[in-house]
Amino acid sequence: MKLNKIILSFVSALVILFSTSVASFAKVVGDKIILGAAISLTGKYSSNGVHTQNGYNMAVDRINSMGGVKVGGKTYKFDIIYYDDESNPKRAAQLAERLISQDGVEFMLGPYSSGLTKAIAPVTEKYGVPMVEANGASRSLFTKGYKYLFAVLAPANLYLDVAIETAVELNGGKPVRIAQAFEQDAFSQDVRLGILDAAERTGSKIIIDDKLPKELNDMAATLVKVKQMKPDVLVVSGHTKGALTAIRQIAEMKVDVPMLAMTHCDAAKLSKQHGKNSQYALCASQWHKSLTYKDDFFKDGMTYAADFEKEFGYDPPYQSAESSAALLVFKDAFERANSFDQKKVRDALAATNMQTFYGNIKFAPGGQNVDKPMVLFQVMCDASGKCENKVVAPLKWASAKLIHPIPKWSER
Amino acid sequence: MDFLVFQYPMITLQACLDGILLGVLFALIAYGMALQWGVMNIINIAQGDLVILGGYIAYFMYLYGIHPAWGVIVAPVIMYFVGIAIYKLVINKVVDRDLFISILATFGISILFMQLMNFAFGADVVLANSGYGTTMLFDNNVVLPNSKIFSAFISIVFAICLVIYMKKSKLGRAIRATAQNARAAKILGVDTEKVYAATFGINAALCGVAGALISITFTIHPYMGLPYTIRSFMIVIVAGLGNLPGVAMSGMGLGVFEEFADYILGTEFRIGSVFLLLVLILVYRRFKLSRKREYLK
Numbered sequence: 079m080k081l082n083k084i085i086l087s088f089v090s091a092l093v094i095l096f097s098t099s100v101a102s103f104a105k106v107v108g109d110k111i112i113l114g115a116a117i118s119l120t121g122k123y124s125s126n127g128v129h130t131q132n133g134y135n136m137a138v139d140r141i142n143s144m145g146g147v148k149v150g151g152k153t154y155k156f157d158i159i160y161y162d163d164e165s166n167p168k169r170a171a172q173l174a175e176r177l178i179s180q181d182g183v184e185f186m187l188g189p190y191s192s193g194l195t196k197a198i199a200p201v202t203e204k205y206g207v208p209m210v211e212a213n214g215a216s217r218s219l220f221t222k223g224y225k226y227l228f229a230v231l232a233p234a235n236l237y238l239d240v241a242i243e244t245a246v247e248l249n250g251g252k253p254v255r256i257a258q259a260f261e262q263d264a265f266s267q268d269v270r271l272g273i274l275d276a277a278e279r280t281g282s283k284i285i286i287d288d289k290l291p292k293e294l295n296d297m298a299a300t301l302v303k304v305k306q307m308k309p310d311v312l313v314v315s316g317h318t319k320g321a322l323t324a325i326r327q328i329a330e331m332k333v334d335v336p337m338l339a340m341t342h343c344d345a346a347k348l349s350k351q352h353g354k355n356s357q358y359a360l361c362a363s364q365w366h367k368s369l370t371y372k373d374d375f376f377k378d379g380m381t382y383a384a385d386f387e388k389e390f391g392y393d394p395p396y397q398s399a400e401s402s403a404a405l406l407v408f409k410d411a412f413e414r415a416n417s418f419d420q421k422k423v424r425d426a427l428a429a430t431n432m433q434t435f436y437g438n439i440k441f442a443p444g445g446q447n448v449d450k451p452m453v454l455f456q457v458m459c460d461a462s463g464k465c466e467n468k469v470v471a472p473l474k475w476a477s478a479k480l481i482h483p484i485p486k487w488s489e490r
Numbered sequence: 491m492d493f494l495v496f497q498y499p500m501i502t503l504q505a506c507l508d509g510i511l512l513g514v515l516f517a518l519i520a521y522g523m524a525l526q527w528g529v530m531n532i533i534n535i536a537q538g539d540l541v542i543l544g545g546y547i548a549y550f551m552y553l554y555g556i557h558p559a560w561g562v563i564v565a566p567v568i569m570y571f572v573g574i575a576i577y578k579l580v581i582n583k584v585v586d587r588d589l590f591i592s593i594l595a596t597f598g599i600s601i602l603f604m605q606l607m608n609f610a611f612g613a614d615v616v617l618a619n620s621g622y623g624t625t626m627l628f629d630n631n632v633v634l635p636n637s638k639i640f641s642a643f644i645s646i647v648f649a650i651c652l653v654i655y656m657k658k659s660k661l662g663r664a665i666r667a668t669a670q671n672a673r674a675a676k677i678l679g680v681d682t683e684k685v686y687a688a689t690f691g692i693n694a695a696l697c698g699v700a701g702a703l704i705s706i707t708f709t710i711h712p713y714m715g716l717p718y719t720i721r722s723f724m725i726v727i728v729a730g731l732g733n734l735p736g737v738a739m740s741g742m743g744l745g746v747f748e749e750f751a752d753y754i755l756g757t758e759f760r761i762g763s764v765f766l767l768l769v770l771i772l773v774y775r776r777f778k779l780s781r782k783r784e785y786l787k
Contacts, residue, residue, distance in 0.1 A: 120605070122713050124613040165613075262758060289758035295708040295717075298508050299752040302501060305633070318615045322709050326617060330624050330635035351617060 106184075106418050110157045111147060113408070114183030116173035116198065118190050121165025126345065126397050130190045130213055132390050133401025134158060140375050140402075147409050149416055156405065163189055167197035174201040183207070184420055187404055190397070192216035192234070192265045199227050208424045210407050212400040215364075217268045220444035227445040228427050230403045230436065232452050234265050235272030237362040238313055240454050241339035242276035244471050245311045248482050257286035257309035257335075259300045259324075261316035266290075269315045269341060269362075285309055290316050297323055301333050311337045318346035321361075329355035329487075336483030339454070344395050349457050349465035357459045358484040362452050365396040365436050366469050368477050369453065375406060376435040403436035456480060500631040505749040511638040513745025515703055517738045518645040519718055520725035521652070522696035528731040529669040529689045530585050535596040536576075537722055538715030539603035540694050544569050544701025545710035546611055549618045552705075558618035561702030562644050566695035573694025577687045585686055600715065607712035618705040641703040648699050652692070653734060665689055717761075724768050 106112065115134065118127030135158075141147065142155045159181055163170035170189055177183040178201065186202050188195050188211020195214025199222070202209040208226045215234040219227065245254045258273055260266040277284055285307050288300045297314075304312055312335045314324040321342045328338070329352070343349075343361030367379040376382040382402070386394040407430055412418070415426035431440045437450035451472055458478060459465040468478035523537050534540075547568055548561025576599060584595045622636035656662035667675040668685045676682050700718075704710060725744060729736030744764060751763035 120608065122608070122613050122711075124608065126613075259757070288756060291758060291761050295704075295714070296512065297757070299505070299749060300757060302504050302508075302633075303753075306498065306501065319709055319711065322615055322617055326709070327635070330637065331633040332624055332626070332630075346615065352619070 106154065109146075109152070109154050111154045111185070111412065111418070112181075112183060113156065113158045113185050113187050114161075114174075114177035114181060115158055115187040116161045116163040116170045116177070116189050116194070118165040118194065119160075119162040121163075123165040123190050123194075126213070126395075127165070127190045129395050129397040130401045131160065132386070133212070133394070133398035134187060134405060136386060136389060136398070137375070137402035137405035141405060141409055144375060147412050149412050149418065154412075156409075158187065159183060163194060165191075165194075167194055170194045171197045171201055174198040178202070178205045178207055184418070185209075185408065185423065187401075187408075188212055188214055188229075192219065192268075193263075195219060195227075196264070199224055202226055206420055206424075208411075208420060208427055210404045210427065212404040213397060215268070216264045217271065218264060220442070220446040224445055226424055228407070228430075228441050229446050230407055230439055230450075231364050231400050231447060232450055233446045234268035235275065236452050237269045237272060237341055238315070238339050238452075239272045239276035240452055240471055241313065241337065241360055241362070242273060242280060242282060242311065244454070244480065245337050246280045246282065248480075249310065253281040253283065254310035255307075256282055256284045256311050256313060257300075257304050257307065258284060258313040259286070259288040259290055259297060259316070259320075260314075261290045261320055262292060263317075266315040266317070266320075266341075273313055290320060295319070295323060297327055298331065301327055301331050304335060305331070305333055309335060311335070311339060313339045315341040318342050321346040321348055322351060325352045325356045325359065332487040334484070334486045338484060343455075343457065344467065345397070349459070349467065353465060354459050354463055356457045356465065358481055359457045360454050360470070360480075361457070361467065363396050363455055363467075364450075364452065365399045366453050366455055366467070366475075367394070367399075368469055369437070369475050371433055371435050371437050373406065373432075373434045376402065378435050382435050399436045403434045403439065406434045406436075407432070407439055500628060501753070503628075504632050505753055506746055507632065507634060508638075509746030509749035510742045511634070511642045511745070512748070513742035514642040514645045514738070515700060515707075516718075516721050516725060516745060517741025518649060518696060519700045520722035520729075520741055521649060521734065521737050522693035522700075523722045524726045524729070524731055524733075524737055525665075526689050526693045527726060529665055530581075530686050531589065532581065532585065532592040532596065533589060533723070534693070535593060535719055536600040536603055536715075537693075537697060538718035538720075539600050539607070540569060540573070540697035540715075541701040541704065541718045542710055542712065542715045543572065543603065543607065544698030545705035546607065546701070547698065548702035548705045549616050549710060552618035558620055558702065558706050559640070561618070561705065562699055565698035565702040567698075569698030569701075570691040570695040573691035574687050576694070577690040581690055582683070582686065600719075604712050604715065611712065613712065615709050615711045616705075617709045620706045622706075635707070637707045641707050644699065644703060648696065649734075649738065652696070661685070661688055721764070724764060727768060728771050 117131050118124055138156045146153045146155045161173040163173055186207050186209040190213045192214040195211050203224050203226050210228045212230050215231050217233045217235045260270040286303050314320055321340050339360040341362050348356040367383040369379050372378050383394055410432055411423055411426040415422040439447050440449035442448045453469050454471040455467040456470045457465055458468050469475050470480040544565040547565040548558040551561050552558040580595055584592045620637045625634045664680045664685050667680055668682050672682050725740050729740040748760055752760045
């Protein structure tokens with residue numbers, strides 16, 4: 079009996095402790111605005127999860143040190159509660175629920191990847207919690223009529239259609255023949271839809287349309303078809319695995335194609351892992367440090383990249399840059415709303431129209447950013463074998479001229 | 491449906507060669523699985539994860555400036571001891587229990603390995619470049635990456651060495667005896683505990699070789715092990731236990747079948763078609779068995 083009493087009092091003490099600590103967490107406490115985020119710190123998305131977290135942290139530190147957020151004549155500082163979602167959508171949804179209903183968070187930042195954002199969005203929507211996300215590009219996120227979801231990045235279907243348009247332009251305005259291979263996941267299939275749209279718009283023909291399995295490690299069959307049918311453009315999207323496999327096998331099989339367009343080149347560290355074999359590959363990117371967008375906090379891309387490198391020891395991938403931009407968007411919305419009322423902040427977010435170092439940000443009714451085009455860079459190597467990504471399209475930001483057609487393997 | 495593959499003989503040849511080179515590599519992994527399944531009656535779900543771990547050994551050699559092909563020698567040595575350690579820690583406690591327990595145990599090991607590799611090596615997809623170049627045949631119409639030829643060659647060498655070892659060496663004979671009847675072997679003085687440990691070690695070493703080859707020819711990632719487990723499982727099911735030529739043939743056959751399914755049905759049906767084949771073979775086997783039973787009656 080005595081033991082039972084001891085256990086009972088211990089448990090109730092714990093409950094009391096927890097309930098007070100929960101209360102002290104809530105949304106805006108003292109001079110702190112507390113945001114919540116479930117991020118993949120372990121599991122298969124952990125590298126990009128860490129890029130996302132670093133981006134968030136960098137922006138929080140910068141905004142706080144430069145005067146914070148001014149609402150109702152008072153200055154507030156950002157703070158973020160992180161949970162590890164283990165790269166698991168179910169876990170992410172649970173954590174979103176916990177952040178909102180237990181920790182009392184009233185504003186959320188997005189997780190990494192379209193799949194996890196898709197898992198969290200219904201939860202934030204249910205509770206009317208505004209979420210600014212920076213790493214979910216799938217088109218299906220923006221067609222569900224979500225009112226509280228805002229994405230600073232361009233949707234997945236716009237990733238590579240610039241490449242098709244560029245190819246048509248270089249072909250003297252005449253339609254081109256396209257070969258494409260996409261992994262069977264939400265993101266890559268959205269990229270594919272974008273290519274289908276672009277093909278229809280330009281009258282181009284798709285002559286190979288392969289779907290790559292998730293456990294992809296061999297695309298030799300697709301490449302043999304490419305060798306035989308000689309398309310004008312080859313488009314590949316299958317995350318980092320797809321990019322690495324494609325470059326390895328294209329080089330090994332000496333596949334000659336005038337234009338090769340892909341996604342996830344910088345996440346795959348293509349130029350580092352493959353060196354000269356990756357030369358001439360065109361890659362879609364949300365952001366590149368050489369772009370000339372400006373803001374008051376990070377100045378421009380080059381300064382951001384330098385500061386980021388100083389803090390974290392590596393060149394920022396676009397996943398970090400867009401995550402930092404999400405915080406800038408929140409700050410701007412809080413100040414315009416001049417309130418912490420979720421509805422008012424949501425309306426202020428919807429009316430966002432600003433420039434950040436990452437790009438212009440303006441949300442469509444679906445929540446996607448419509449004011450920031452994708453950029454294409456090309457991997458270019460010098461004689462010593464050192465490779466660099468140079469922006470080649472759109473022309474406004476091009477720092478190098480597109481090399482087209484890609485020289486044949488026999489001439490390299 | 492696309493019958494391009496039959497219209498051009500060169501593509502047919504390419505598909506066959508790609509399939510065979512791939513199949514030989516799978517057969518090596520499957521052989522390890524068949525060995526330990528036959529001897530210890532354990533289905534090792536962690537097979538693919540051992541392969542990936544072997545791949546990381548070669549990858550790290552590559553990172554430190556050693557040619558990854560040397561991984562073919564280093565990885566099996568390290569993996570042999572990893573295998574022995576796993577046996578001593580976990581497998582020896584489940585080896586006499588029923589199949590279900592061992593599947594659960596190795597499933598647990600598989601999850602643990604995935605997470606540990608993710609923790610230690612990061613979640614990036616990586617590969618090791620061999621710089622082996624390409625062999626062009628028939629006026630550049632058939633292209634074979636030398637890395638794939640190298641993989642197939644090494645796989646065959648290891649398979650042959652193993653067969654000879656099993657036939658000639660004392661341990662090999664002990665392993666075969668234990669596979670036939672563990673109790674009888676024990677009575678006749680075979681230390682079955684040692685045999686089990688060695689078998690598990692040899693299997694892990696084979697996985698190490700295969701992993702090193704995969705890091706040279708394909709890509710590796712902490713979570714990429716399962717497809718290798720499934721493929722080797724299928725090869726063993728098709729070939730039957732203790733049937734080495736069968737494993738080699740069914741490995742190559744599956745490789746070629748996969749390539750053709752890829753061309754004809756499309757890449758998205760590649761894995762699906764292999765599963766379909768598996769179901770068909772199992773149904774056929776059952777049918778044959780039931781006829782045999784009737785005959786016996």
